[in-house]
Amino acid sequence: MQGKGLIKFFLVVMILVTVAQYMFVIPTNAVENDADNYAQNLTGEDSGEAYRIARASYLDSISDQEVFRLPLIKSYTYQDLKAQQLALGLDLKGGMSVVLQVDLREFLISLARNSKDPTFEEAISAASQAQQSADDDYITLFADAWRERADGKQLNTIFSRNDALRDQIGTNTSDAEVERILREKADETVNLTYVMLRKRIDQLGVVQPNVSLDAERDLILVELPGVENPERARTFLQAAANLEFYDVLNIDQNSVNALVQADQLLERRQALAAGRDSSELSATTTVMDTVYAQDELGNLTDSIASIEEREVPRQTAGPLFSILSPNNGSFGPAVVGIAEAGNRAQVMKYLNDPEVKRLFPRNASFRWSATPLDADDQGTPGNLYQLYQLELPRSGEAPLTGEYVTRAGSGPEPNGQVAVNLSMNSEGGRIWARMTTAAAADGNRQVAIVLDSQIVSAPRVNGPITGGSTSITGDFTVQEATDLANILQVGRLPARTQIIQESIVGPSLGEANINSSITALLIGFGLVLAFMLFYYGGAGIVAIVSLLLNLVFIFGALASLGTVLTLPGIAGILLTIGMAVDANVIIYERVREELRVGKTVPNAVRDGFSNSYSTIIDANITTILVAAVLAYFGLGPIKGFAVVLIVGVIASVFTAVLVGRLMVDYWVEKKGTMTFWTGGSKNLFADININWLSFRKISYVVSSVLVVASLLAIFTRGFDLGVDFSGGYSYTVVLDKPVSAQELRSALEGPFQATPTIKSVDSDNTYNVVTKYLIDETNPIDGKEPQDVVLAALYEGVTAATGDNSVTLEQFSNPEFTGGTHITSVSKVGPTIADDIKRSALEAGVVALLGIFLYLLFRFKGKRYSMGAVAALFHDTIITMGIFAACWGWIGFNMEVDQAFIAAILTVIGYSINDTVVVFDRIREYLNSYTKRDSRTLINDAINSTISRTVMTSFTTILVVLVLFLFGGASIKGFAFALLVGIVVGTYSSIFIASPIVYDLSGDRDAKEVKTEADTPVTTT
Template structure:
């Protein structure tokens, strides 16, 4: 009893020591770590963009660009292959995903189909699994009409290939900027996430990523003036393009490209030796050099155009043949503009347009403020929890605090080892874990105290207390873990960081509670040899309260139902103050460079930009302001255009500390994933509780949890607090916390049902709630202390998140008593269904038919 082998002791302290050692580098700067011995770990937690500053940009590959390009390619292939086969045709055209052509001679239709067979043959998709895909399907209609359709699976294949190619191009462009440790990853079927820590100029990054950078060289058509071609129809083989000048200059350009940017092998920014203006020097490969030499030899004296993404950069006259395979592009560039063009040309062209559909940019100053706020909140919350535990448990509280310190060190070590990114919500997860980790120790201590009060010797009370608390702690923490796992798979960005931190915290909490705390308790007992519970344990005032909770169940249950209905009515009529995550739009946090932020001036200036509804409000101190722009009409690019207008209007007087832009496609996806996330979490928890308890318990837990969700939604409706992506994290965490509380109470009810088969259910429920009252109050108190510190000192960015969490702790405690309990009575849970298993000395549910 209370015996721990040397190997187990060694293992426990080795894990704790390794956790501290691996977490320790986070307390030092990179320069300090370089002076440490080579064996000392150097891996640190990666700070998220909201803590160190930088840009998060989500790019969407325009599927329609792929479809359009494939359509034009197939039309060209049909034309050339029918001509090569000597088959006459008419009416060749392509619209949407369909091309049609009419064969003039009906007898030639089989030959035409055979000539087009190469277009309809399956294409190998490559990869490990191999396989083929049909990109084009051909169908014969009446009067010699052939219809060729681009298949959806073929387009999906082309989109997937284009996305892979685009990622490589994006990676090369970002690397050329010289940024440190950029993250570029694929998301879904048509999106790329680009995260660049520490970036101070997100506008330049977006400009580089937005450009397709398709470079080509064309002859200028001199058969008619460009203005005449604009007013009348230009020649069939030519088109009108415009220059990048201001005002723009039109050019009549031959459609056929002399040479394309695919033949470029290098491009560098330099200065023209004659004018000292910034230019871009380029060099072709051997094939490109040959074609360029031939084209310039044949067209001496004629102007040719250098075209980038359908805009004319310059149109010089060919004075003499260019035979060396190199040249330079001039076009009134700035030094930075020449550098950026060189970056684009070296990185290569994108196969399709990439549209910015989400942007989240944090300035380095705000990132440091967030770190300071998070650290301050963590320290204050930690100190509050430490004193709270010592005040109520004395010696036992010191043990709990040692376990809590080891717990936090192990969380930091795990985050360092897996290379996880710590975000501001992640810090919130650590602070929340501090509050909830106390719950395991409180459960153990209260079990020990109860067993000792029932007459067991202290050594036996400690042993039995740990064993009886184990199942309850596992059940309670697993329900929270289910919510965290769902949050990770269905969440994104900072919400995922919160889920990772919370999940790791749950695992380390269970580990420290049943290894380190048990070892400390055993060591203390062998050292002191006490006969009774320490007098420093001051939770006895909860004993023998015998509060009749169920006597007021009808009133409280009815009141809860009225509030729930009112919350749903308010949600359906008034609605919540949805953030940009769910309705699209922009949030911009600015700070005045001199003096206070003038909110009325900001509103007046931005209202003249034709951006729809514009809100400006104070944020934090009087130098800062938060600007909200409604979702813009005109698709994804309209959001970026609106942001550009705001920057142009305000950046002379204000620093842009934080920018969040969410386009309509992302906001709809987030709304869908948030709804699915809450539903999936509830379903997973329902299955688990149904498996572990009777069906009435599972139903009661879900109804109590739904009550908490509805109440929280009502709170957002009444207060008008912005409901954003972190609010979903708050709701899912409230679900986990509420179920944690409910499961603890249910576990005691189940134990008493096995013990007291003749006791009326109302009395048994009251007895169970009273027996766990000390744990309920102390856990809620410690969690409120931790969250309160986060709310008061954690900064404005997560204020709504922590406010919802604080309300959730209170309502979760209420529902575990006044919702979960009455449900069991309403569905007639019968104590006689439980009987004692005499062979095991334990009370277990009776089997059906027994």
């Protein structure tokens, strides 16, 4: 073999690099042992919530400190060390995963300087609606919607008013050019949002977070392993951190009268809408007179002493006063009134009514308090929020924003409250000094500190604040103040983010997945090793060493690439083990052929390896093509599966072909020989001489029947669509008492206001509950986030089904709780991401088939090979999907069609084409070498000569996938079953579909010509 020295060099380098990669585990374990000892000493426990909090606190405190140094090379923090190791995904470790949609709606409105142009507003609304199901990005959707409504109006009229765009967009700029500029600005915004979000997540204290950007779809994927407070994580991920400072407008008599008039106006309008005469309304109403306090000199101040009520026409409260209680002097002078959480949106709708707005001062703007009033004397949690009246400058923007903040921190105040301390630059300090000077001079007036349109603090100003420093107090806990300071320190996100997909996995489920995966990995690997020893003897030892090296390189490469290992990733490793055997089998079967025709071992090894290279390259390139499609179109775990498959294929070729050749040559040179069979395997498949093409008409009929039956099943029964494709909330619930699926379904119909989907998981009393209840809702409901309302409904139904209410809602919703009925995982998929996943799955399938067709067309120089391969792939895909459509619901394991199923289908495509290419390669070799022979005989001989490889590779792959199916856990069974079906069908199609099509498209070349001895092809004899 040429270049042995170069191969040895790369082998040594790869081993050294991989060993060095693994060595980072030692200092990492030392740090984590210190964290264990610290937590045990502090809590006196070695497990439990207090122990975990203490351990996480220790690791967070030293995460940015140097803990290890390579002399003369580099120093490492704990975070650096963890980044050098293979991270475990949520399904193996537990934690939270979200997909964030960068909201470009507000971004466009901002670029348009809040334009009230009706056409612009209609186009924005239409684009937001179309985004739920359209293929295009938001900017394209907006441009299309504008063109439909513009009626000749130019897009530049909307954006040329923005000073920042004036140099790029003028009165003569075309709509196409404006669209290009908007897309360019949007891409910059999405990238900057991603960068700033990464910085924010670094402040969250999560070890080995995984954050990636899907720029084509404006999506940010975030995985937070081990996170224990999902609500805190949601705040970090979604808070825009738009910090603003406003002057307030104190409530005076005019403001009070404006409220009364607004209430009357709304009541008259409702009466007219109901067909009642407004003159029939009550004769009296309540008017409130404001009484201001006096200072020591007897002068009136801005402070309200009391608000006195007196009766004038009409007594009953109208629409506004029925949900908003006016300030009766109990609250600050800038507070308009108070309302319950669920009524806030309606109050704002009333106050933003054009006719109502005209009753208030033109510079008045209203904002709600961020937190409710304190609990009452009975301890009932507060549900009443204060509505403030702020002074809006003529520019429409806050006089001071967070852009001027240079540093943010947190700490205790002298009064015991926890505060967020801010430092501003010189310009910010000047503006803040001016605002506080004016407020102090105006009788200790308040200023409002607004974060994301909610007032977090409205302190009175006793005197001017100079120097550019201030503090925010708002009844924060220590954690809330620290988080707010961290968010403000990073700065405002350029665009808002919205969670459109979310998954939470409990650590107990992750531990179960790890245990089952390790079991499957060890059993599958052990069976393959035993088989290779039995079948190939001495050469089997070389194959075992190659496989071991393969695993070492795979894990090392995945760690260095920063790949997150998930359950599909482990499935990819198992699949790689099965497929890694393929290169060895191709080589060894070819060596056995050479030995059977009488060649010496050294010559047989030389010819066996050299004649196998082309086949191995073709087979693995097609697999990499499919994996690359998966990596591009897939999300989260599927992308990880694809990366594992690509790394595994490359490592397999290197270890089996190059390193394997080194070992075989060394053995043969040292021992003079090597065995490639054992007594039990020597003559297996040795004398096969089957006329495979004679069965092609039968196989065409059988396959046609199977394909038609599959299509009928697909179009009549359909699929059990997982939450990935249908959208909705998915919960895995472990019940403490036996309950049937029908009982649970009936109990949940009321709370969910519809019938949910209930599926039994393979462990006792464990169910998967899927519902679309409130999945389209994005606004709070009675002060609660929609996911919290859905969770409460689930708790209500499950409690009713079990008849056991000893578990609280907090315990039930905690994936780490083990003392009774609880959820172990939560997943939310919004309609946007569900449509996106379906579209991506279709695109991935089309691109994979097209890529394979083009590669085979280029590689085999004939469309008959491409057409035969694509026909076989279509055959395999339809039958696999048809079996899923026909069998779901009556087989005792989950057969959902989800992202993992799509990965399985594409893997089947890769495997099937791998198998087909091996046969094609031999057909092409025979057709080119024996030009005087008829194609029927040559194709039969090619299939006969490769049948041993086909059977061996299929057997070893089925072996490991069967182990994965039996031991891999419930969440991977559907994936493994699809692979099993696909491998069997793919093996069949390469012989009975793809090869016969090549024959039928080739034409029988002179079948009557007489054979000659020199022209007889080599077969397995």
